[in-house]
Amino acid sequence: MSASDDLKDLYQEVVLEHSKRPRNYRVVEGATAEAAGHNPLCGDQLVVTLKVEGGVIKDVAFQGQGCAISKASASLMTGAVKDRTRAEAEDLFERVHKLVTEGPESVDVDALGKLAVLSGVSEFPARVKCASLAWHTLRAALEGRGEAVSTE
């Protein structure tokens, strides 16, 4: 595959669109949990807030600064985990992590819905941390660890 095909896979239309107009870019009102995430390598920082009721993520949002990949991943994540249980969100993270580290052949891509657009990341090992930052932060919030998580 040429360098420029790799780039097109990384910066797919949907990824660029989400990075420019991130969904759920706000603070959840009456949040029951939150956590801050930080990628010291590139200075990316974001805060995930969520409202969990009866074990279900009723609302989730994020705010912060970061590269296109980390913002798009955060935006897509908020859409994907809403109305899911903790266990489902955790399971989704595991599959997304596999997707961005091992590539599209490693998971059932169709079952991932929109998140499948992150598959291009696997060709860019240096960017895996960007794609995972929001997810690590979500996990910290779900586990009640509000302190800053770091991808280093």
Added chain:
Amino acid sequence: MSGFDVNQVRKDFPILHQEVRGRPLVYLDSAATAQKPQAVIDALVRFYQHDNANVHRGVHVLSERATEAYEGARETVRRFINARDAKEVVFVRGTTEAINLVAQTYGRKHIGAGDEVLITQMEHHANIVPWRMLCEQTGAVLKVIPVDDRGELVLDAVDALLTERTRILAVTHVSNALGTVVPVKELTRRAHAKGIPVLVDGAQAVTHFPVDVQDLGCDFYAFSGHKMFGPTGIGVLYGRKERLEAMPPYQGGGDMILSVTMEKVTYNRVPYRFEAGTPNLEGAVGLAAAIRYLEALGMENVAAHDRELLAYATQALEAVPGLRMVGTAREKSGVLSFMLADVHPHDVGTILDREGICIRTGHHCAQPVMQHFKVPATSRASLALYNTREDVDALVRGLHKVLEVFQ
């Protein structure tokens, strides 16, 4: 330009002649670490093949040769920075260790609770954290000379910050994040007028222009071998002899002592007092080879090439739509730090990398100055004596490609 032909120079650097990601390598990250000329590579190999032995200890021929090579390297460094005496040259691991050494020896002895350490807003973490640590250990206070929006020091603020409690001024010669050349000679003059010693972080200076420590007048000058085309793991702390002699040792061990009993240790003379343990012999030998390489090119020629290329690159980058230079000091060297439209530097770096272009993106270990410019990170292209206008043109094409991806 007499005696300096960049195409000739490029031939001396084997690593440059390769394709990466299907394109010719364009290396614009020399401020992070510089590539090595064949002369340095050969010197390392030769040392291992012919002369390797421990120094200052053996009576045998190899130890004599190794000692001669190591002490010869010290003399080469002395000449390069025009120190008065080779004893003023302490070999260390790099700039970072040099500054830690001064903080933990000079600093621990002379700086106490309520005293002040003065640095600047544009220091590398290597010239912040060792002082922060010292302040935590002693109760001293860290003071900071501010920078303005061009990335120059606010010189008007300096005199008021040099107080009767200031015990040292530690300042960079060239900012690795902005490229600003700091008037360290003038700062030294002002500090010395109040009896305050000065440490200069020369990591980004010695590769770009001639440095004369006697002319600067500073008390300490620190730099790294790997940024000046030499090996990693070797660096230099220059210290005026009177200063070094008044300083307690740094680490303890072999070579830094004259005699040891279980009751009493007598420390060695300078500079050996600061070089505990077997030093980085091949590193010193490689550094000396790098210096001889630079001397053969002529530092004045290197400086002229850098100035000319920086001017060309500045103009070329400023013509890229949406590009904003971070650091526009009137006197700059080697570094172009910038933001491209609203594209995050990390994305810029990834796309350039796919074009075979190596730049650095991030905070460049200088977070306080990033905070001043209210950016979490920048893209940084840095220039060295082997870079060409073609490299700059490739960078500009790459940046247009970034804009294309992000429309």
